[in-house]
Amino acid sequence: MAAENHPVIIMASIKDKISKEDIVNALVEFKDVFLFPLISGLLFGLGTVAGKRIGEKWFAPAASRKHFETEMEGLDSIEGKQTPGAPDDFDEYGAVADGIPQVNSSESDQEKKWSRKSEAAKRRWANPEYRRKILAKRRAKMAAAKLAEKPVRTRGVQIGAMDSVTHSSDEKAAAINRYARSLKLRSERMQLYKRDQMTWMNERLDEGAPLRRAYVDPELKKKRREERSRLAEERHRRMRLLADSSASESECDEQT
8 A cells, every 4th residue: 555545644635625714615505505404494394384283273163163153142042031221240140150060940940949957837827826935935025034133243342542531431441441451452362373383373263273173073063963953943934924925915815
């Protein structure tokens, strides 16, 4: 193999012959001949696909347009059945929320308008004997409420600013002493709470211990139940007497 035909020698000779201007001219020619047509083809393809999708979305075929027109005619017929003059978001039942279908009225809906309890109450009220007893019971309750003693709210004895120097009655003096003792006791409790909170809490628990024991004592529970039963029997007896008197008065009124 001759020395001038060696690959290294050939590449070196080619490198010496090619200048920078030749390389720049080759790149410009490649851009004009290959790169611009390639980019243009890609953009044309993308535009074709996008245009096809937009056309399918906005320009539907004749069958789809016909289906849309049919749905719109159905909506127009439903709107024509609504109450004339009502707003668009109202029908004969009132306001209609978006997405809630309209409920058609039928005989079954009208029959279910009244519940079974209300129908039974109507039948009972149609009975004259039942109506007479209920009215007598109402009159008895009203009479008992009128006779019941209402608690009178009293503000107690008013302590004036000059009570320490002016002469006062025994009742007002006792009230002043009670008020002074309560203030002193409250001050002592507050001082104890500031000194030792645990001792303060134990004293409060000890004060309420008898009341707590009374709630769990079986004998006291039995006495409370007996007292409640006695009061209930007395209350029922008074209600029966008032009902009988009201019934007799109503009978007398009917006879007259």
